[in-house]
Every structure is written in C-alpha cells, then in structure tokens.
Amino acid sequence: NAGVTQTPKFRVLKTGQSMTLLCAQDMNHEYMYWYRQDPGMGLRLIHYSVGEGTTAKGEVPDGYNVSRLKKQNFLLGLESAAPSQTSVYFCASSPGLQFQETQYFGPGTRLLVL
Amino acid sequence: GESVGLHLPTLSVQEGDNSIINCAYSNSASDYFIWYKQESGKGPQFIIDIRSNMDKRQGQRVTVLLNKTVKHLSLQIAATQPGDSAVYFCAENIADSWGKLQFGAGTQVVVTP
Numbered sequence: 001n002a003g004v005t006q007t008p009k010f011r012v013l014k015t016g017q018s019m020t021l022l023c024a025q026d027m028n029h030e031y032m033y034w035y036r037q038d039p040g041m042g043l044r045l046i047h048y049s050v051g052e053g054t055t056a057k058g059e060v061p062d063g064y065n066v067s068r069l070k071k072q073n074f075l076l077g078l079e080s081a082a083p084s085q086t087s088v089y090f091c092a093s094s095p096g097l098q099f100q101e102t103q104y105f106g107p108g109t110r111l112l113v114l
Numbered sequence: 115g116e117s118v119g120l121h122l123p124t125l126s127v128q129e130g131d132n133s134i135i136n137c138a139y140s141n142s143a144s145d146y147f148i149w150y151k152q153e154s155g156k157g158p159q160f161i162i163d164i165r166s167n168m169d170k171r172q173g174q175r176v177t178v179l180l181n182k183t184v185k186h187l188s189l190q191i192a193a194t195q196p197g198d199s200a201v202y203f204c205a206e207n208i209a210d211s212w213g214k215l216q217f218g219a220g221t222q223v224v225v226t227p
Contacts, residue, residue: 004157040219041219042203042216042217042218042219042220043158043203043217044217045214048214058214090157090158100145100146100165100207102148102160102163103148103160103215104160105150105157105158105159106157107155107156107157108155108156108157
C-alpha cells in the first residue's frame with residue numbers, strides 16, 4: 001500500500017512551457033486535492049475532486065487545470081507556466097465518507113519556472 | 115476572511131523537554147481540527163485530530179487541547195526527540211463543508227541536544 005504518490009519529484013520549466021503533474025492513490029479514496037505550498041504560507045487549495053469525473057476550483061485555481069478520469073488518479077496541468085507558479089505542489093486524498101476527515105498527502109513535486 | 119494562524123513561527127526545544135505548539139482560529143463554525151507534521155522535503159503527515167465536541171485528545175506522546183471559548187488549539191509533545199524536528203501545521207474544517215481544510219502557515223520546531 002503506497003498511499004499517495006506523485007510524479008515527478010522535481011521539474012524545471014521555462015516560462016510558457018506546459019506540463020502535467022500526476023497524483024495516484026491506492027486507498028480507494030473518493031476525494032482528491034491539489035495544493036501549492038509557498039515559503040511562509042500555509043497550503044493553498046488549487047483544485048479538488050469529490051469523485052471520478054468531477055473537479056472543482058479551490059482557492060487559487062488560475063493558471064491550472066485538472067482532470068479525474070480514473071478514481072485513483074488526479075492530474076494537475078499547467079498550460080503556460082509562469083515564474084509565479086514556482087512552488088511545491090502536494091496532492092492529497094481523503095475517503096469522502098463524512099465531512100470531518102483527515103487528508104493524506106503525497107511527498108510533493110518541486111517545480112521551478114524560469 | 116477568517117483564517118487559521120499560529121502564534122510562534124519557530125520553537126526551540128531541548129531534547130527531553132515537552133513542546134507546546136499553539137494555533138488560533140477565528141471561524142466559530144469550525145468543528146474539526148487536525149495537526150500535521152511536515153519534515154523537510156516531505157509531505158504533511160497526520161498526527162492527531164480532534165472534534166469540536168471534545169476538549170482534549172491524546173495519542174502516543176502527543177496531546178491536543180481545544181479551547182472553543184477563546185478559539186485556541188494546542189499540540190503538546192511529551193519528551194521531545196530529535197525526530198520531532200519539523201514544521202507543524204494546524205488545519206480546520208468548517209462545519210457542514212464537504213471536507214475542505216484551511217491550513218495555518220506552520221511552526222518550525224527545532225530540537226536541540
């Protein structure tokens with residue numbers, strides 16, 4: 001049971017390039033989330049999904065898109081990367097059985113946009 | 115908007131002493147709170163949670179206290195060890211939401227020998 005995994009671990013992009021971050025979970029969780037973490041700030045929610053085929057915007061969705069084609073995978077896309085998107089990205093999942101649940105996090109993807 | 119915050123950005127603790135990490139929240143509708151630990155280069159790891167109908171909850175070497183009157187949450191770590199060095203986040207879940215968590219900025223705990 002690997003929990004939540006993220007690919008890649010680290011990436012460098014040039015401004016304007018695109019990329020996709022992959023998150024996978026093997027816990028059969030319904031809910032999945034993408035966060036970004038910047039120095040001195042708490043985790044900020046980018047997008048989330050409450051089930052296969054559904055996505056919704058979080059606190060800071062601009063410049064990102066997501067897809068949840070399979071229950072176990074949640075993809076985060078950057079269509080045209082900007083230096084402001086330099087950050088550490090974390091994926092998380094939760095069972096989706098009740099409102100009060102903890103979230104389980106992946107190890108993170110460190111992204112540098114030049 | 116309302117948010118979760120921490121009183122101290124950095125806490126230095128001597129090995130073997132007890133640590134207390136504080137968190138203030140301003141949303142009175144929050145009904146579920148979680149403490150996470152994040153080691154350098156890793157993702158946040160669940161430590162302990164508490165629901166708003168409780169004042170105290172204990173785990174292995176950790177205790178979370180909730181004071182709803184003053185909207186304050188604390189994490190106590192007993193007999194702090196070098197492996198406890200990390201950033202600690204509190205997070206709150208607002209009542210009747212779908213499970214969305216709001217995170218504080220974190221407190222860096224440094225354990226000294």
